[in-house]
């Protein structure tokens with residue numbers, strides 16, 4: 001028996017009542033513990049002789065006093081061919097929280113310990129069943145809100161992303177070895193062809209990395225949803241537009257400026273792309289504290305936005321308040337929506353073009369629903385523009401911010417290595433940059449990673465996974 005490794009247990013199904021609840025056990029003593037608490041329905045069957053990956057029906061009992069806890073189906077997955085790589089037992093119970101509690105108490109009395117968040121997956125990672133990118137994909141898969149997001153996580157889990165990174169890593173290490181071999185003979189000059197060849201290799205690895213990063217940015221969009229933020233001066237018709245795009249009266253609409261104090265958000269889906277529509281407080285010099293906070297919130301929404309829709313009502317001429325809003329959002333290249341187009345226009349679109357440089361404006365009306373579909377279509381077009389004819393963009397392999405962060409770091413370091421190899425080549429510096437870049441790729445795969453980082457990553461998981 002492994003003395004060091006504890007056997008862990010946890011509920012794998014959500015809390016509360018359900019048809020079935022599953023409790024998992026994993027570790028060197030998993031089989032021994034369940035064996036003591038389980039009476040097979042057919043006396044001829046026994047857990048010890050049971051084939052791996054099969055189910056057996058029987059009764060869960062407390063061995064100390066023979067109290068029956070539940071009629072159960074027990075599944076046994078012997079290591080190393082299991083999720084964690086250890087012996088794993090899954091107990092299918094009737095889904096009563098009381099039964100689950102009693103079962104966990106029983107298992108801990110028999111020597112198991114309650115698992116922490118993500119501890120099963122962490123064991124899978126530590127036992128080399130999966131790499132870290134795959135482990136994180138499992139968390140993303142569980143929390144996926146849309147099919148598209150689940151698709152990204154599933155591709156990452158399948159190892160496609162890790163394979164690509166593995167190749168990148170090997171190429172970096174080969175290159176590093178060549179450069180380091182040169183470092184041993186500092187007195188020799190480096191032929192320009194050789195430096196050129198290195199540069200070519202770095203550029204090619206860099207291209208590969210930046211393709212992954214760009215596709216990952218779209219992956220994040222799919223996972224989290226694009227944030228489309230409606231902005232405009234007070235009474236521009238933002239909340240009305242928000243409600244009619246949702247087809248729901250979520251936001252309060254009044255003729256009084258400053259009604260919306262907080263940002264409201266709701267999800268719509270267009271062309272498979274989740275979009276979080278955000279209604280904000282009107283941006284203006286404010287009278288009350290509550291409204292001021294609303295404006296601060298609106299400004300932070302603008303920073304987080306994937307896309308901004310600037311609402312300009314047609315029943316008022318372009319004025320100072322519109323100018324103020326434009327100051328805040330102009331550089332984010334917003335879509336301009338002309339609102340309240342069912343009313344008599346006093347707005348001169350030529351003036352808007354003159355002040356903003358926007359030629360294209362979308363005529364909308366929350367009242368008649370004019371132009372709403374076109375506005376959504378334009379948003380979706382803007383968000384998917386670059387993805388159109390690129391397979392990798394269409395099916396991203398990565399969506400985790402941590403991974404993208406590491407890859408962006410690696411890219412920066414490659415750029416550093418390129419600079420270092422300029423004439424005259426500074427091999428030490430180039431090697432240091434390449435080594436650090438490899439370190440970031442390793443970080444994604446979990447090859448060189450500290451306990452603290454691992455703790456932080458697995459803390460995001462649910463208990464029982």
Ligand SMILES: Nc1nc2c(ncn2[C@@H]2O[C@H](COP(=O)(O)OP(=O)(O)O)[C@@H](O)[C@H]2O)c(=O)[nH]1
Nearest residue numbers: 235236237238239240253254255340365366367
């Ligand atoms: N006729 C008409 N009135 C509108 C339309 N959209 C908004 N309004 C009116 O304009 C006023 C301000 O609307 P609201 O959505 O609260 O603007 P917000 O301050 O930008 O959120 C309200 O009295 C609305 O009824 C529209 O499409 N047509």
Ligand SMILES: [Mg+2]
Nearest residue numbers: 238239259260
């Ligand atoms: Mg409003």
